[in-house]
Amino acid sequence: MAWYDEDSWATAAFAPKGSTIAATFLLAVLLPILLHQFIYRKVTPTSLPSFLLIGPSGGGKTAFLTLTERKAVAQTHTSTAPLAVEVLLPEDHTPQSSHYRSLGDPAYERSRRFQLNDTPGHGKLRQFATNQLANPTNVRGIIFIVDAASVAEEAGLNESAEYLHDVLLALQKRYTGATTSKGPKEIPVLIAANKLDLFTALPPHLVAQQLEKAISDVRKSRAKGLKDSGPALDGEDDSLDEEREWLGEGGEGSFEFAQMEEVGITVTVQGGNVIGGDGADVKSWYEWIAAQL
Amino acid sequence: MTTHWRIQHGRGRCTSGLIRVQAVYQSLVHMTWIDKLLDDIRTLFVGLYGEQLKSKHSSVVNCDKFAPYFERKLQDLEGQSDSGFSATGTKLTPPSSTDNESADESAPAIPSLQKQQKPLYDTSADSTPVPTPDTSRPSTPAQSHLLAGKAGPGAKLSRRNKKKFAASTSAPVSSGDEASVKRKGKGSTKKNRVWGDFGAEEEDPSVVLDYSQSDLRDEASEGEALAEIDPESWGSRTGKGQFVLKDLDMEMDQIIAEQNAKQAPTSAASGGGLVGSSLGAIGGLFRNVVGGKTLTEEDLAKPLKGMEDHLLKKNVAREAAVRLCDSVKRDLVGLKTSSFTTVEATIRTSMEKALTKILTPTSSLDLLREVQTVNAAGRPYVLSIVGVNGVGKSTNLSKIAFFLLQNHHRVLIAAADTFRSGAVEQLRVHVRNLQELSKREGGQVDLFEKGYGKDAANIAADAVTHAAKTDFNVVLIDTAGRRHNDQRLMSSLEKFGKLAKPDKILMVGEALVGSDAVAQARNFNQSFGPGRGLDGFVISKCDTVGDMVGTLVSMVHATGIPVVFLGVGQHYADLRGLNVGSVCRLLMS
Numbered sequence: 010m011a012w013y014d015e016d017s018w019a020t021a022a023f024a025p026k027g028s029t030i031a032a033t034f035l036l037a038v039l040l041p042i043l044l045h046q047f048i049y050r051k052v053t054p055t056s057l058p059s060f061l062l063i064g065p066s067g068g069g070k071t072a073f074l075t076l077t078e079r080k081a082v083a084q085t086h087t088s089t090a091p092l093a094v095e096v097l098l099p100e101d102h103t104p105q106s107s108h109y110r111s112l113g114d115p116a117y118e119r120s121r122r123f124q125l126n127d128t129p130g131h132g133k134l135r136q137f138a139t140n141q142l143a144n145p146t147n148v149r150g151i152i153f154i155v156d157a158a159s160v161a162e163e164a165g166l167n168e169s170a171e172y173l174h175d176v177l178l179a180l181q182k183r184y185t186g187a188t189t190s191k192g193p194k195e196i197p198v199l200i201a202a203n204k205l206d207l208f209t210a211l212p213p214h215l216v217a218q219q220l221e222k223a224i225s226d227v228r229k230s231r232a233k234g235l236k237d238s239g240p241a242l243d244g245e246d247d248s249l250d251e252e253r254e255w256l257g258e259g260g261e262g263s264f265e266f267a268q269m270e271e272v273g274i275t276v277t278v279q280g281g282n283v284i285g286g287d288g289a290d291v292k293s294w295y296e297w298i299a300a301q302l
Numbered sequence: 303m304t305t306h307w308r309i310q311h312g313r314g315r316c317t318s319g320l321i322r323v324q325a326v327y328q329s330l331v332h333m334t335w336i337d338k339l340l341d342d343i344r345t346l347f348v349g350l351y352g353e354q355l356k357s358k359h360s361s362v363v364n365c366d367k368f369a370p371y372f373e374r375k376l377q378d379l380e381g382q383s384d385s386g387f388s389a390t391g392t393k394l395t396p397p398s399s400t401d402n403e404s405a406d407e408s409a410p411a412i413p414s415l416q417k418q419q420k421p422l423y424d425t426s427a428d429s430t431p432v433p434t435p436d437t438s439r440p441s442t443p444a445q446s447h448l449l450a451g452k453a454g455p456g457a458k459l460s461r462r463n464k465k466k467f468a469a470s471t472s473a474p475v476s477s478g479d480e481a482s483v484k485r486k487g488k489g490s491t492k493k494n495r496v497w498g499d500f501g502a503e504e505e506d507p508s509v510v511l512d513y514s515q516s517d518l519r520d521e522a523s524e525g526e527a528l529a530e531i532d533p534e535s536w537g538s539r540t541g542k543g544q545f546v547l548k549d550l551d552m553e554m555d556q557i558i559a560e561q562n563a564k565q566a567p568t569s570a571a572s573g574g575g576l577v578g579s580s581l582g583a584i585g586g587l588f589r590n591v592v593g594g595k596t597l598t599e600e601d602l603a604k605p606l607k608g609m610e611d612h613l614l615k616k617n618v619a620r621e622a623a624v625r626l627c628d629s630v631k632r633d634l635v636g637l638k639t640s641s642f643t644t645v646e647a648t649i650r651t652s653m654e655k656a657l658t659k660i661l662t663p664t665s666s667l668d669l670l671r672e673v674q675t676v677n678a679a680g681r682p683y684v685l686s687i688v689g690v691n692g693v694g695k696s697t698n699l700s701k702i703a704f705f706l707l708q709n710h711h712r713v714l715i716a717a718a719d720t721f722r723s724g725a726v727e728q729l730r731v732h733v734r735n736l737q738e739l740s741k742r743e744g745g746q747v748d749l750f751e752k753g754y755g756k757d758a759a760n761i762a763a764d765a766v767t768h769a770a771k772t773d774f775n776v777v778l779i780d781t782a783g784r785r786h787n788d789q790r791l792m793s794s795l796e797k798f799g800k801l802a803k804p805d806k807i808l809m810v811g812e813a814l815v816g817s818d819a820v821a822q823a824r825n826f827n828q829s830f831g832p833g834r835g836l837d838g839f840v841i842s843k844c845d846t847v848g849d850m851v852g853t854l855v856s857m858v859h860a861t862g863i864p865v866v867f868l869g870v871g872q873h874y875a876d877l878r879g880l881n882v883g884s885v886c887r888l889l890m891s
Contacts, residue, residue: 078361095359124359132664136655163675171666230670233709238878241870242844242851242888 056147057095058302059124063138063176064154065168066130069203072283073154073291074127082284088129091137095124102295104302123149123302135172142179150197150301151176152294157202157210157280160219170223173200174231177224177269177276178256184272185254195273199297202278206285213280217266225264228256335379342375342558349557371554378551595639597648602631605646609653616889618852619817622859629656650890657886660855663864667838667879669702669806670709673776676805682714682769684777684802686762687840688795688826689810691783694842694869696725698810699780700732702867704874706776707736707745714774716765717751718758718798719782726751729780739874748774758782758794762802779804786825799830806837808866811857813847819856827861838866845870849888854880 012019022029062070066087075083077096098104098121110117126148128138141148153173159165180196187193202216211219232255257268266276279293347368348355354363595601606627613623630652639648676683685702689695696719703713715733719725733749740747750765762779769777779802784791799807809826811819827835839857847853854865868878 075361083361092361093359094361132666133659133662136658136662167666167671171668226671230668230674233670234668235705235867235877235879237881237884238844238868238870239881239884241876241878242868242881242884 057122057124058149059093059126059147060298060301061138061141061145061148061151062125062127062154063151063172064130064201065156065159065165065172066132067159068130068154068156068169069283070127070130070154073152073201073203073294074125076283076289076291077125082289087131088127089131089134091129092127093124094127095122097121098123098299098302099295102292102299105300106302120302123298130172139175139179142176142183145183145196148196150199150298151180152199152201152298154201154203155216155220156204157213157216158204158207160202160216161209161211166219166223167227170220171227173220174224174227174256177274178254180274181256181269181272182254184274192273195275197275197277197301198269199294200276200278201291201294202280204282204284205280205290206282206287213278216280217278221264221266224256225262228264339375339379342554343372345558345561346371346375346554349561374551375554595645597634597637597639597645599631599635601645602634602649605649606631608646609649613852613855613889615850616852617813617816617847617850617856618889619820619856619859621817621820622852622856625859626653626656626660626855654886654890657855657889658882660858661865661880661882661885663880667864667866669705669866672805673706673711677775682766682775682777683806684766684779684804685806685808686718686779686781686798686802686804687808687810688781688836689783690786690822693783693810693812693815695783695810696728696732696780698840698842698867698869698877699778700729700736701869701874701877703732703736703747703778704739705877706778707740707747708743710744711776712746712774713748713776713778714765714769714772715747715749716762716777716779717749718762718765718779720752720754720756720758720761721782723754725780725782726754736874746774750777759798759801762798766802786822792825792829795826795829796831799834807834808838808840809836810840810842811853812843813841813851813853814843815853817856819853820860823857823860823863827863836861836863838864840867840869841865842869844868845876849891851885851888854885855889 011017014020062074064070071085071088071092072082074092074094074096075081075085077099078094080099104120107114107117107120110120124147126141128141129135142151153176155169155173156165160169177198180198183193200217200220202211202213204210205212257264258271266278269276277297279297281289281291281294283289283291347365350368350371351363351365354360354365609630610623610627613626614620618626630649633652633656634648637648639645673683687695687699687702699715703715706713715729717726717729719729730749730751733747736747750761750768752761752764758781765779766777769775781795781798784795786792807830809823811822815822823836823839830836839854841851841854841857844851857863858865865880868880870876870878
């Protein structure tokens with residue numbers, strides 16, 4: 010039976026038969042539903058907006074994470090692996106995007122949910138953080154936690170400043186290296202001055218000043234430093250001065266956090282303490298997080 | 303002191319969380335059961351909390367209830383090792399979870415019991431106790447009897463006591479069900495007596511003062527609780543018809559048996575028939591291409607061997623290569639490969655990670671900042687260089703001097719090689735060249751020499767004092783080359799370190815060296831006596847080896863000391879900082 014015969018399926022498909030109508034009807038009704046189901050399933054596991062916890066070891070990153078997750082500080086140890094935890098913004102803070110929502114709205118609950126990514130701060134293990142910086146998907150902000158008491162000393166200040174310098178430089182590179190004219194999504198940075206309950210801790214504005222000064226020094230010594238071994242080892246000719254990037258306005262003069270706004274990085278400094286005699290005081294950090302959500 | 307470590311990757315490496323059961327026991331006698339204890343505890347832990355470990359994006363693992371399990375297991379095994387007789391004794395007695403720290407912790411063992419207890423505990427915690435007869439007295443005598451042993455705070459009964467207790471309880475144990483039935487009747491008939499101004503008031507249903515008892519009087523919830531009491535969950539009947547209360551022991555055994563049963567099919571499946579095995583092989587191949595394969599040690603063995611050979615070809619010392627492969631294996635066993643990733647690719651990425659970790663310095667290696675800090679303290683910065691013969695100590699010293707001169711430092715070079723003919727003259731040539739160069743660049747350089755045959759340590763110390771007097775801010779000390787396994791030559795280094803007190807001691811190693819790198823690095827690191835070691839490596843002649851830069855890894859692996867500089871050419875300017883990424887790339891290419 011050829012396809013053009015009267016009883017063939019091709020003819021039947023165009024004939025006004027009951028079965029044809031039923032099949033067409035079913036197809037017309039079910040296809041969108043199935044398609045919807047399929048796409049819905051695919052899209053549903055959207056990843057949460059996440060915040061990256063970065064900072065030198067001993068700053069209080071994991072403590073802040075446990076505080077946010079459990080509402081109580083757990084005893085923490087030096088992290089050796091990154092940790093991602095799904096948390097809920099505390100009740101007394103409203104996410105920026107949900108100011109108009111009523112409290113009973115399920116979308117309100119959803120908008121309060123976010124993910125905190127803890128990274129180890131030990132010098133050898135910073136690759137976890139830098140890898141995430143190179144390709145930040147869904148990162149709404151970076152929280153650089155620094156020990157406000159250790160910043161008062163030379164060694165602690167230098168370590169924090171160097172790390173912060175590297176983080177900001179990576180973010181700047183991401184901005185300047187973008188191929189689209191629009192530029193990548195802005196990632197704000199919060200410098201969370203932790204341990205303000207300690208007697209020796211510097212107040213937040215002084216922490217900012219000290220860090221700015223130290224980053225200027227880091228930038229200066231990096232400019233004078235040796236070239237990187239990369240091109241030489243790869244057998245390329247590195248006698249040509251490779252294009253090196255400097256943090257802030259061409260790397261000249263003293264560094265200020267305000268210079269970073271040019272490349273789409275807003276730096277905020279807020280104080281707080283995760284552990285303390287009068288309990289934790291991290292409201293300003295949560296406020297900042299709420300403003301980014 | 304015996305230290306046993308067991309590391310288990312949570313089954314399936316769900317959270318990649320390591321369950322680390324660490325047991326440190328101090329004992330004079332050798333304990334044979336430690337291994338068994340660790341195995342059992344590990345299985346127990348996974349069995350009890352596997353679900354919690356698998357949950358993503360959470361750091362909370364609630365294992366407060368683990369302590370009694372551990373205690374019990376420990377006790378059991380201790381009992382077994384004591385003597386055969388006592389071991390059977392403990393087995394026969396049905397210890398009704400009496401030796402637990404508190405009744406609360408035995409919750410998983412007797413869920414139904416705990417449900418009944420709850421109201422009681424609530425009343426005691428409530429701040430508004432009402433002196434009704436109902437609350438002041440335990441609701442059922444039978445229940446209180448069961449609880450008697452547990453209630454004692456920290457009631458750790460000795461084994462004999464336990465037996466006695468078990469004997470006393472063995473008779474009424476089976477009356478658990480009756481007790482609860484009795485209790486039900488009581489609960490429903492008893493009413494709160496409310497006291498008014500004129501004696502007992504008959505009825506005032508609107509005011510219920512005793513809030514704590516509300517759930518007790520709730521008929522529905524009580525019925526539910528009763529329905530849930532299943533004799534099976536309490537315990538089991540022995541062969542003689544005795545009803546044995548279920549306790550931690552039994553539950554523990556059950557969990558362990560379940561876990562073992564889960565593991566058994568996987569091992570059994572591998573030993574299936576011909577068809578099964580060939581299908582498995584095809585499936586394995588498919589999985590290998592598509593990904594989603596759970597890695598076992600056998601899967602990894604061959605690719606890892608290949609990886610090890612690859613590293614050896616890259617001039618990594620055998621010791622370092624083996625250790626790296628081991629760390630990769632530890633990292634990967636139990637992991638599921640991601641989609642469209644072969645085992646080899648997974649190993650590659652893991653190895654790259656391991657290499658990055660090993661090569662990344664712990665702290666910053668900014669020489670200029672260090673010089674600045676030390677000079678701020680009002681003394682010259684002292685840097686000395688050691689190494690075996692002919693690796694390029696003097697050359698690299700001059701390169702570092704050139705780098706410092708470029709940054710306008712005043713550098714004094716001390717010729718502390720008083721042994722080899724021509725060593726001082728060689729340095730003099732370098733200094734002359736550098737002086738010419740520094741005329742243009744700025745900075746100042748001079749040579750401090752005392753001729754041949756003198757003691758190197760004294761010359762170095764003199765150089766430092768001279769530099770402090772004549773306002774040099776950096777002193778670079780060149781030393782004689784020495785074979786690292788010659789005790790006589792190496793011993794003089796200790797004195798050198800003490801007299802000259804260098805801020806930084808760098809060891810020069812050549813990239814060509816091969817597997818001797820490990821021994822060189824180790825011996826030089828130890829030669830400065832206790833409390834002082836090397837601060838970094840300079841790897842010279844990197845331009846001559848192409849991509850075989852394994853020496854870096856060998857040296858860092860042996861000592862954990864970072865590579866500070868790389869020599870990449872014959873000119874003064876051919877000194878580079880380390881780029882971890884590019885070295886990893888070369889090693890993996």
